[in-house]
Ligand SMILES: Cc1ncc(COP(=O)(O)O)c(C=O)c1O
């Protein structure tokens with residue numbers, strides 16, 4: 284058995300040998316709402332948002348929570364109440380924000396390499412805070428849509444700083460060979476081009492070097508480059524007053540300290556890397572954290588359906604699959620897996636796998652876990668970010684429900700899909 288069971292306070296903690304989501308036993312949630320089930324701790328979301336916000340202290344800044352990490356409407360509503368803005372990457376994400384609060388548009392930044400004319404039109408009409416333009420062709424299309432709508436959107440170029448950051452190659456974005464942004468060396472020309480069109484207002488510079496970055500040095504190197512660029516652009520007469528520093532701060536998925544205190548240190552460390560290069564610029568800083576806010580606030584509850592041995596290997600087959608949480612299959616990502624009610628009868632090295640017809644459908648491989656039996660409930664921790672938002676209906680599997688827990692109250696914030704939901708669009 285593992286020496287100690289990882290918990291994620293204040294949301295996911297053991298009391299009397301039972302995993303609780305805030306004050307409710309995970310086993311009660313599973314009984315009431317079924318499995319697989321996404322569960323979130325509202326207190327954790329709030330605390331983490333506040334900690335992140337406080338780390339930037341008196342520096343003028345706005346947190347634009349990255350909707351792609353978890354776009355649940357109730358969670359977005361909570362974040363609006365906390366004063367958050369939003370980073371969106373599609374018309375759909377913008378619609379989500381607007382449905383929660385039309386006024387939130389004024390704190391929305393819109394990134395993405397493939398914005399279409401209808402998406403631009405919606406964002407222009409909603410008067411969002413900032414478009415982060417990622418190519419010259421996008422600049423031209425946005426200028427033509429703006430002129431058509433007779434509105435002058437604020438823009439930034441998302442610059443690609445060519446700074447390497449240690450993370451999975453699929454989620455690293457700040458190198459020249461990546462599709463994201465425009466080369467920082469081309470930026471001056473592009474800003475001049477944007478300023479020469481009547482319908483765009485260059486107002487900021489934006490950057491995002493990747494996700495799940497735990498060494499903050501690359502953020503500092505990036506900000507040095509961005510600060511130089513801002514000085515140069517101002518010298519050319521552009522009124523640059525916003526820097527969008529993107530998101531990317533990583534969390535401790537494995538063996539890490541997941542207390543709020545540890546997050547406080549991590550957020551401070553992050554701001555201490557970002558801020559010094561911007562010291563004398565007098566800018567308003569935008570930040571786009573996703574995972575750092577919501578990752579540790581969620582867990583996926585799933586039940587053991589079968590246990591079997593194939594040769595030397597033991598497989599624990601659970602009722603969640605890669606369609607419910609794709610991070611292990613897609614990035615080989617590590618998530619802690621714990622028994623909701625550990626039996627205390629020794630440990631076993633097992634593969635925890637789902638029912639989907641792919642060998643890549645696994646949550647853990649050769650992992651030493653406390654002994655699990657058929658019918659046992661397990662929790663896959665730190666699944667709040669890029670969990671539900673990356674689900675699919677592969678194998679015609681309905682998406683799980685989502686439950687938000689606060690103290691001893693649990694609320695279904697997205698109902699479980701039914702097979703009927705899945706058949707609908709074809710009939
Ligand atoms: C432009 C942009 N902003 C913000 C984020 C959020 O990243 P994270 O969840 O790592 O903070 C991403 C995802 O990598 C992104 O692409």
Ligand SMILES: N[C@@H](CCCC[NH3+])C(=O)O
Pocket residue numbers: 351454494495610668669673
């Ligand atoms: N989906 C990724 C993060 C992608 C970040 C989006 N740019 C993950 O689960 O880690």
